Amino acid sequence: MNEQAHREAFENADIGIGQEIYALARRLYPVCRSITGDGVRETLAILAEHIALERHEVATGTQLFDWTAPQEWIIRDAYIADAWGRRIVDFRKHNLHVLNYSQPIRARMALAELKTHIHTIPEQPDLIPYRTSYYAPDWGFCMAHNTLLAMEDGEYEVVIDAEHRDGSLTYGEYLHRGASDETFLLSAHICHPSLANDNCSGLALLTLLARDLGRRATRCSYRFLFAPGTVGSLAWLSRNQAQVAEIKHGLVVSCVGDGGGPTYKRSRQGNAFIDRAMAHVLKHFGGGATIIDFSPYGYDERQFCSPGFNLPVGLFQRSAFGTFPEYHTSADNLDFIRPEHLAASYHIIRDVIDIVESDWTPVSTNPKGEPQLGRRGLYSALGGDKAGAQAAMAMLWVLNLADGQHSLLAMGERSGLRFADIARAADLLRTHGLLREADGA
Amino acid sequence: MNEQAHREAFENADIGIGQEIYALARRLYPVCRSITGDGVRETLAILAEHIALERHEVATGTQLFDWTAPQEWIIRDAYIADAWGRRIVDFRKHNLHVLNYSQPIRARMALAELKTHIHTIPEQPDLIPYRTSYYAPDWGFCMAHNTLLAMEDGEYEVVIDAEHRDGSLTYGEYLHRGASDETFLLSAHICHPSLANDNCSGLALLTLLARDLGRRATRCSYRFLFAPGTVGSLAWLSRNQAQVAEIKHGLVVSCVGDGGGPTYKRSRQGNAFIDRAMAHVLKHFGGGATIIDFSPYGYDERQFCSPGFNLPVGLFQRSAFGTFPEYHTSADNLDFIRPEHLAASYHIIRDVIDIVESDWTPVSTNPKGEPQLGRRGLYSALGGDKAGAQAAMAMLWVLNLADGQHSLLAMGERSGLRFADIARAADLLRTHGLLREADGA
Amino acid sequence: MNEQAHREAFENADIGIGQEIYALARRLYPVCRSITGDGVRETLAILAEHIALERHEVATGTQLFDWTAPQEWIIRDAYIADAWGRRIVDFRKHNLHVLNYSQPIRARMALAELKTHIHTIPEQPDLIPYRTSYYAPDWGFCMAHNTLLAMEDGEYEVVIDAEHRDGSLTYGEYLHRGASDETFLLSAHICHPSLANDNCSGLALLTLLARDLGRRATRCSYRFLFAPGTVGSLAWLSRNQAQVAEIKHGLVVSCVGDGGGPTYKRSRQGNAFIDRAMAHVLKHFGGGATIIDFSPYGYDERQFCSPGFNLPVGLFQRSAFGTFPEYHTSADNLDFIRPEHLAASYHIIRDVIDIVESDWTPVSTNPKGEPQLGRRGLYSALGGDKAGAQAAMAMLWVLNLADGQHSLLAMGERSGLRFADIARAADLLRTHGLLREADGA
Missing domain, CATH: 3.50.30.90 (Domain of unknown function DUF2172)
Structure with a gap:
C-alpha cells in the first residue's frame, strides 16, 4: 500500500467516530469559554453527557506553584x-x-x-x-x-x-482505571471560546475516546484532563503530586480536526516510549506526518515538561499551532474541521494506545537456528501471495529478535514493519509455543 | 585514483584467479544438486580436487535443533x-x-x-x-x-x-588452522542445481580461496563450509557447538560472479569487526558498492545470526539476491557470470582477510609532539610526488592515533585512508622504533 | 536577520579593530623571518610595543622531545x-x-x-x-x-x-592571568617571511586581542604563544609540561585576513568545549562557515594534539590553508588581507572567549511548572514585537532546561538560539531570583 493510499485508508477508517466527534465539537463551539467562569462549567456539563466526568473547583487565590488561581x-x-x-x-x-x-x-x-x-x-x-x-x-x-x-x-x-x-477555577477529570497504576495522561485545554479546531476538536475527541476506552479492560490507567491552559494544568499538578510519578505516557491534544499534519512534538525527554510509539504510528501514517523536537512554547506540555516534572508528555496536532492562517481567528470555525480528519486523529491516538497496551518482550523457545515454521503450517505463504509473505517476514523478524532485549515496538522500529503486524506474528508464534514472555517483563 | 578507475583496477587485478574460479564454476554447473543426494556428493568430489575437503554425512532423521535431517x-x-x-x-x-x-x-x-x-x-x-x-x-x-x-x-x-x-544429509568442510583458534567462517550453500551465480560462483570462489589460504601461514583459523541451505548449516551448528564460540568473523558467500553490487549485508550485530572491515573495503572499492542492514531473510546468515548464536556473520554478494532478473531462472547460466567479476569478488574477500590478519594496535614511542621523520629519511616526500605525500599522511595519521586506543582499522576509518596504506606506514614506523604494540593486544 | 545580513553585520562590527590589526600586520610584513634568527626577534619587538611580551631563547642543540633546537x-x-x-x-x-x-x-x-x-x-x-x-x-x-x-x-x-x-631558537609568550588557572591557549606561528595572511594576520590579531583582554578581568587565564612552527611549539611544550594540564581550551590562529571561510578544524578530541563553542559561533556567523574534522596535517595543532598531549586545541582560519591560490606565494601580500575580514575574525574569537568566560549551569528555583513571568514584568512582549518575542523564548528555554544538567552553551545548542541571547535571559532570570547556580559548578 503506498503512502497516499494508506493515508486515505486512515482517513476513511470508521468515519462514524469522526461524525460523532464533529457533532460534539459543534455543540461546544458556541460556548464562550475563558480560563474561569461558567463557560468552562457549561462545557464540562456537555462532556459529562458522555463520560462520568469529575468536576473540580479550585478557589480563587489558591497557590498553584508560582501562580494563583485567578478570579x-x-x-x-x-x-x-x-x-x-x-x-x-x-x-x-x-x-x-x-x-x-x-x-x-x-x-x-x-x-x-x-x-x-x-x-x-x-x-x-x-x-x-x-x-x-x-x-x-x-x-x-x-x-x-x-x-x-x-x-x-x-x-x-x-x-x-x-x-x-472571587469564585473558583474549574477543571474536569476522568480516570479509566486499568489493571496497573501505570498511567497515560490525555489532556486538552478548555479555555478557548468559539474556536473549532483550537480546541473544541480536542475536547470532543478526548471525551469520546474516554467513552470508548471505558468499555474496554486495559492494562494501563488512562487519565483525561480538561482544564484551562497553564493555570488549569498547574492546578491539577499541584493537587496530584502523588499521582504524577505514575504518569508513564502522555499527550496534550489540540487542533485535531483540520487536514494538515499530523504533527507530533516530542516530549522534553525526546525518546520516551510515547515519543517512539508516536513516531512509529506516524511513520506508517503516510505523507505529511511531521515530528518536531520539544520546545518550551505551545500548550500545557510546557507545564508537564517543566524541569521539576519532566513527564513523558508530547503534543499531538494536525496542523501545528501558529502555522495555519485560520489559527486564532474567526476562520477557525465549524467549516474548518471535518469528520474525516477527526476520525484519522482518533485512530492515530488509538493506535498509540494499542502499542502501549500490547507491547511485550518475547524470548524464543528455539533460539538456535530458525524454528521450522513449515512443519507447523506457519510458513506456507512466503514467496506466494503478498500478505502471506509479509506475515512470514514478520514472523522471521520476531523470531530473530526474540532475545529478551527487544520489545515488539523495538522490533517494529528495527524491521520497518508495522507494530500491528509484529504483534499479530508474535501472538501466533506464542500460541505455537515458539515464544514466551521475557522474565521480569 | 577516481572511483571508476579504482573499480576497474579491482576488476582487472589478477584476472587469472577469476579464470580459475570460472573454470571450476563451469564444472559444477551441470550437476543436479538438491538439499540431499548424490548431486551434493558429486559437487564435493569436484571441490576436493583442490582442497583436502572433509565430507560429513548426517543420517536421515537426525535432530538438527528444531529440524530433522531430510531423506x-x-x-x-x-x-x-x-x-x-x-x-x-x-x-x-x-x-x-x-x-x-x-x-x-x-x-x-x-x-x-x-x-x-x-x-x-x-x-x-x-x-x-x-x-x-x-x-x-x-x-x-x-x-x-x-x-x-x-x-x-x-x-x-x-x-x-x-x-x-533414508540415507544422509551431506556437507563438506575444510579447516585451515592458523596460529590462533580465532576462527573466520566462510560458508556457501551447495543445494542449488544448474544456477551459475547462485551458487556455483560461491562454491568455486571459496574453494580456490581455501586452496590459496592453505599455502599461507595465518594468524586466524579459517573454516570453509559447503552445505545445503538451512538444514546444512543447522547440521554443522548442531554438531559443532563447542567450535561456535571461536567464530569471530564470518561471511556467507553467494552470487559473486555477476557485475552488480558488490553488496554486503551486515551481521545481526551490525557493527562487528567483519561489518567494519567489509565497510572499509567496499568504501574504497568504488561506485556501486552497497551496504544493507541485517534482515532475517536470505541465506544461511539467518541461522548463524539466530538469537541463540548471534554470530558476527554477514552476507557477501555482487547483485543482492532477488534483485536481478536472472535470479532463480535458467538465465542464471554460465554467460551470466564472468571471470573479471569473480576475480573482483575474490579480491574483496581477500582484502577483508588481510585486515583480519594484519590489524594491530600501535602505541607511539614518542607520543609528545611528532617524531622528526625527516631525520630518519621518512619524510622526504610530503609536498613532493603524490604517492610520497600519501605515504607521509598515512605516517602522520598512524603516529597521531597511536595511543593504544586505535587499531589500524580504526585508523583507516577515521583518516579515510586505505587499510593497506595505514598498515604499510605502521610497519615502517615500527621498523624505525617509533611504534610498539599495545600491551594486551 | 538572514544569513547574508548577519554575515555583513559581523564583518562591519567595529571595523576599527580591523584597521588596527591591518596596520600591525603591515608593519610585520616586510620582515624576513625564519624558524630562528633576528627576523623572529625583530617581529617580537614590534608585537611588544602592544603587550608585555616575554621573549624566550632556547639554545641551539637543546633537546625538544624528538627534535633539537636548530641553529x-x-x-x-x-x-x-x-x-x-x-x-x-x-x-x-x-x-x-x-x-x-x-x-x-x-x-x-x-x-x-x-x-x-x-x-x-x-x-x-x-x-x-x-x-x-x-x-x-x-x-x-x-x-x-x-x-x-x-x-x-x-x-x-x-x-x-x-x-x-649556534645561537638560539626564539619565541614570545604573553600570559593574561585570570581568576582561575584554567587556561586558554592562543598560538600563532612566527616563522613565515613576507606572507601577509600566513601569518602576519594571525600574529597581529592575537597581539591586539591580548592587549584588549589585558584590560579586562577574566575568569580564565589566557596564554598567547608566538613561536616558529613545529620546533617553537615543541620548545614551549617541553619547557612547560606542568602548565600543559591547565590548558582547557586552545586555538591555533593563522590566515585570518582573507574573505574566505571562516574555517574551524576541530581538535583531535573532536567534541571538546572549544569545538562546541566554535561550532556555535560559526553556526550563527552566516554563510560560508565550515567545520572540518581534525587531521594531523596543518599548523601547530599537530603538536598540541599529539597523542601524548591530546589538548583541546583547534585551528581557526578564514580560507583553509592550501585551498586558496595565493597560498605560499608572493600573492599572499597586503592586498590579499582586508581590515573587515580581520575584524570579523577578531569578533569570532572574541565571541568564543565570551562563551568560555560566561558559561554557567543554572538551576530553576521554581522547577514545577513555569514561573509566572508576567507578574514580574518579564513577559510583556511575547506575541508583540520580534525582539521581545525572542527574549521571551530565550527565557522559556533557560527555565525549561534549568535542571542543573545544561550549561548555557548546551541550552544554546538545544534551542538553536544564540549564546548571547541565552546568557542575557539567564542573567535577567537570576536577577529576579528565578535561577541559582548549580552546586559544584
Missing part, C-alpha cells in the same frame, strides 16, 4: 454602537469580539481613543482575531479590519458588561 | 511427452525442469490437470524458473511460459522418476 | 646576476626569492646547473613561491616562472650570503 470572569454583553445606536460589533454575534477576560467598561468615546483598544488583523481584513488579557488588566474589542475601516469619525458607545469576582 | 532425493529422469512421444520438457536437457525434491509420478493426464503442476514466469516467457518443494510433498515441472502456451489440449505422459529414501 | 640562520643578501651584473632576482626586493634557511653559496654557473636550484610555479607564472629547507641542507632561489623563461643560456653569478651558527 472568575462573568461576561454578559459587549458592543460598540454608533450615534444611531446601531451595534457595529456585538458579543452576542461572536464571542471573539470581546478581548477574552476583558475588564468592564461603559463609556462614550471618540473613534481615535477607542482605536487604541481595538484588535484587528490587517493582512486578513475579514477575520476577527482571538485575543486575551488574562494577567494584565485591560479592556478591548476584536473585529474585522474592514469593519474598522468602515467606521466613521465621531463618538461611539462602548459597553463591556463584564465582572471579575 | 535423500534420487532423481533419474523426468519429462512430459505428447501423444507422439515427443518430450516437451526433459530433465536431461535442463535440471531446472523438475521441481527440486519433487515426489515421483508416472501418469497420463489432460493438459488442464497437468497445468496445476506446472511453474512458469509469464513476465519472462523464455526462461525456466527454479522452484523447490522440500518440506511440503508435491510434484511438478518448471518450464518456459512460451513452451506452455504452445502445448495443445490433449493427454500427456508425465514422468518423474524420483525417489526419497 | 640560527643569518641572511644578508642573495641574488642571481647575469653577465652584465644585472640582478635577475634579488633578495632585497622580495625575501621569498631565497629558499628559506638556505645554505650559503657564492659561485658562477651555467643556467642548466643553476636551474636545479630554482623553484617556480609554472601554473602561476608571475608569482614567487615560498619554499623552505629547514632540515635537509640545500641552497636555492624562488622566482616567477616567467622570469626563469626569460633567462638566456650562459653563466650567472649566484650569491647567497647566509650563515648557520
Whole structure:
C-alpha cells in the first residue's frame, strides 16, 4: 500500500467516530469559554453527557506553584454602537469580539481613543482575531479590519458588561482505571471560546475516546484532563503530586480536526516510549506526518515538561499551532474541521494506545537456528501471495529478535514493519509455543 | 585514483584467479544438486580436487535443533511427452525442469490437470524458473511460459522418476588452522542445481580461496563450509557447538560472479569487526558498492545470526539476491557470470582477510609532539610526488592515533585512508622504533 | 536577520579593530623571518610595543622531545646576476626569492646547473613561491616562472650570503592571568617571511586581542604563544609540561585576513568545549562557515594534539590553508588581507572567549511548572514585537532546561538560539531570583 493510499485508508477508517466527534465539537463551539467562569462549567456539563466526568473547583487565590488561581470572569454583553445606536460589533454575534477576560467598561468615546483598544488583523481584513488579557488588566474589542475601516469619525458607545469576582477555577477529570497504576495522561485545554479546531476538536475527541476506552479492560490507567491552559494544568499538578510519578505516557491534544499534519512534538525527554510509539504510528501514517523536537512554547506540555516534572508528555496536532492562517481567528470555525480528519486523529491516538497496551518482550523457545515454521503450517505463504509473505517476514523478524532485549515496538522500529503486524506474528508464534514472555517483563 | 578507475583496477587485478574460479564454476554447473543426494556428493568430489575437503554425512532423521535431517532425493529422469512421444520438457536437457525434491509420478493426464503442476514466469516467457518443494510433498515441472502456451489440449505422459529414501544429509568442510583458534567462517550453500551465480560462483570462489589460504601461514583459523541451505548449516551448528564460540568473523558467500553490487549485508550485530572491515573495503572499492542492514531473510546468515548464536556473520554478494532478473531462472547460466567479476569478488574477500590478519594496535614511542621523520629519511616526500605525500599522511595519521586506543582499522576509518596504506606506514614506523604494540593486544 | 545580513553585520562590527590589526600586520610584513634568527626577534619587538611580551631563547642543540633546537640562520643578501651584473632576482626586493634557511653559496654557473636550484610555479607564472629547507641542507632561489623563461643560456653569478651558527631558537609568550588557572591557549606561528595572511594576520590579531583582554578581568587565564612552527611549539611544550594540564581550551590562529571561510578544524578530541563553542559561533556567523574534522596535517595543532598531549586545541582560519591560490606565494601580500575580514575574525574569537568566560549551569528555583513571568514584568512582549518575542523564548528555554544538567552553551545548542541571547535571559532570570547556580559548578 503506498503512502497516499494508506493515508486515505486512515482517513476513511470508521468515519462514524469522526461524525460523532464533529457533532460534539459543534455543540461546544458556541460556548464562550475563558480560563474561569461558567463557560468552562457549561462545557464540562456537555462532556459529562458522555463520560462520568469529575468536576473540580479550585478557589480563587489558591497557590498553584508560582501562580494563583485567578478570579472568575462573568461576561454578559459587549458592543460598540454608533450615534444611531446601531451595534457595529456585538458579543452576542461572536464571542471573539470581546478581548477574552476583558475588564468592564461603559463609556462614550471618540473613534481615535477607542482605536487604541481595538484588535484587528490587517493582512486578513475579514477575520476577527482571538485575543486575551488574562494577567494584565485591560479592556478591548476584536473585529474585522474592514469593519474598522468602515467606521466613521465621531463618538461611539462602548459597553463591556463584564465582572471579575472571587469564585473558583474549574477543571474536569476522568480516570479509566486499568489493571496497573501505570498511567497515560490525555489532556486538552478548555479555555478557548468559539474556536473549532483550537480546541473544541480536542475536547470532543478526548471525551469520546474516554467513552470508548471505558468499555474496554486495559492494562494501563488512562487519565483525561480538561482544564484551562497553564493555570488549569498547574492546578491539577499541584493537587496530584502523588499521582504524577505514575504518569508513564502522555499527550496534550489540540487542533485535531483540520487536514494538515499530523504533527507530533516530542516530549522534553525526546525518546520516551510515547515519543517512539508516536513516531512509529506516524511513520506508517503516510505523507505529511511531521515530528518536531520539544520546545518550551505551545500548550500545557510546557507545564508537564517543566524541569521539576519532566513527564513523558508530547503534543499531538494536525496542523501545528501558529502555522495555519485560520489559527486564532474567526476562520477557525465549524467549516474548518471535518469528520474525516477527526476520525484519522482518533485512530492515530488509538493506535498509540494499542502499542502501549500490547507491547511485550518475547524470548524464543528455539533460539538456535530458525524454528521450522513449515512443519507447523506457519510458513506456507512466503514467496506466494503478498500478505502471506509479509506475515512470514514478520514472523522471521520476531523470531530473530526474540532475545529478551527487544520489545515488539523495538522490533517494529528495527524491521520497518508495522507494530500491528509484529504483534499479530508474535501472538501466533506464542500460541505455537515458539515464544514466551521475557522474565521480569 | 577516481572511483571508476579504482573499480576497474579491482576488476582487472589478477584476472587469472577469476579464470580459475570460472573454470571450476563451469564444472559444477551441470550437476543436479538438491538439499540431499548424490548431486551434493558429486559437487564435493569436484571441490576436493583442490582442497583436502572433509565430507560429513548426517543420517536421515537426525535432530538438527528444531529440524530433522531430510531423506535423500534420487532423481533419474523426468519429462512430459505428447501423444507422439515427443518430450516437451526433459530433465536431461535442463535440471531446472523438475521441481527440486519433487515426489515421483508416472501418469497420463489432460493438459488442464497437468497445468496445476506446472511453474512458469509469464513476465519472462523464455526462461525456466527454479522452484523447490522440500518440506511440503508435491510434484511438478518448471518450464518456459512460451513452451506452455504452445502445448495443445490433449493427454500427456508425465514422468518423474524420483525417489526419497533414508540415507544422509551431506556437507563438506575444510579447516585451515592458523596460529590462533580465532576462527573466520566462510560458508556457501551447495543445494542449488544448474544456477551459475547462485551458487556455483560461491562454491568455486571459496574453494580456490581455501586452496590459496592453505599455502599461507595465518594468524586466524579459517573454516570453509559447503552445505545445503538451512538444514546444512543447522547440521554443522548442531554438531559443532563447542567450535561456535571461536567464530569471530564470518561471511556467507553467494552470487559473486555477476557485475552488480558488490553488496554486503551486515551481521545481526551490525557493527562487528567483519561489518567494519567489509565497510572499509567496499568504501574504497568504488561506485556501486552497497551496504544493507541485517534482515532475517536470505541465506544461511539467518541461522548463524539466530538469537541463540548471534554470530558476527554477514552476507557477501555482487547483485543482492532477488534483485536481478536472472535470479532463480535458467538465465542464471554460465554467460551470466564472468571471470573479471569473480576475480573482483575474490579480491574483496581477500582484502577483508588481510585486515583480519594484519590489524594491530600501535602505541607511539614518542607520543609528545611528532617524531622528526625527516631525520630518519621518512619524510622526504610530503609536498613532493603524490604517492610520497600519501605515504607521509598515512605516517602522520598512524603516529597521531597511536595511543593504544586505535587499531589500524580504526585508523583507516577515521583518516579515510586505505587499510593497506595505514598498515604499510605502521610497519615502517615500527621498523624505525617509533611504534610498539599495545600491551594486551 | 538572514544569513547574508548577519554575515555583513559581523564583518562591519567595529571595523576599527580591523584597521588596527591591518596596520600591525603591515608593519610585520616586510620582515624576513625564519624558524630562528633576528627576523623572529625583530617581529617580537614590534608585537611588544602592544603587550608585555616575554621573549624566550632556547639554545641551539637543546633537546625538544624528538627534535633539537636548530641553529640560527643569518641572511644578508642573495641574488642571481647575469653577465652584465644585472640582478635577475634579488633578495632585497622580495625575501621569498631565497629558499628559506638556505645554505650559503657564492659561485658562477651555467643556467642548466643553476636551474636545479630554482623553484617556480609554472601554473602561476608571475608569482614567487615560498619554499623552505629547514632540515635537509640545500641552497636555492624562488622566482616567477616567467622570469626563469626569460633567462638566456650562459653563466650567472649566484650569491647567497647566509650563515648557520649556534645561537638560539626564539619565541614570545604573553600570559593574561585570570581568576582561575584554567587556561586558554592562543598560538600563532612566527616563522613565515613576507606572507601577509600566513601569518602576519594571525600574529597581529592575537597581539591586539591580548592587549584588549589585558584590560579586562577574566575568569580564565589566557596564554598567547608566538613561536616558529613545529620546533617553537615543541620548545614551549617541553619547557612547560606542568602548565600543559591547565590548558582547557586552545586555538591555533593563522590566515585570518582573507574573505574566505571562516574555517574551524576541530581538535583531535573532536567534541571538546572549544569545538562546541566554535561550532556555535560559526553556526550563527552566516554563510560560508565550515567545520572540518581534525587531521594531523596543518599548523601547530599537530603538536598540541599529539597523542601524548591530546589538548583541546583547534585551528581557526578564514580560507583553509592550501585551498586558496595565493597560498605560499608572493600573492599572499597586503592586498590579499582586508581590515573587515580581520575584524570579523577578531569578533569570532572574541565571541568564543565570551562563551568560555560566561558559561554557567543554572538551576530553576521554581522547577514545577513555569514561573509566572508576567507578574514580574518579564513577559510583556511575547506575541508583540520580534525582539521581545525572542527574549521571551530565550527565557522559556533557560527555565525549561534549568535542571542543573545544561550549561548555557548546551541550552544554546538545544534551542538553536544564540549564546548571547541565552546568557542575557539567564542573567535577567537570576536577577529576579528565578535561577541559582548549580552546586559544584
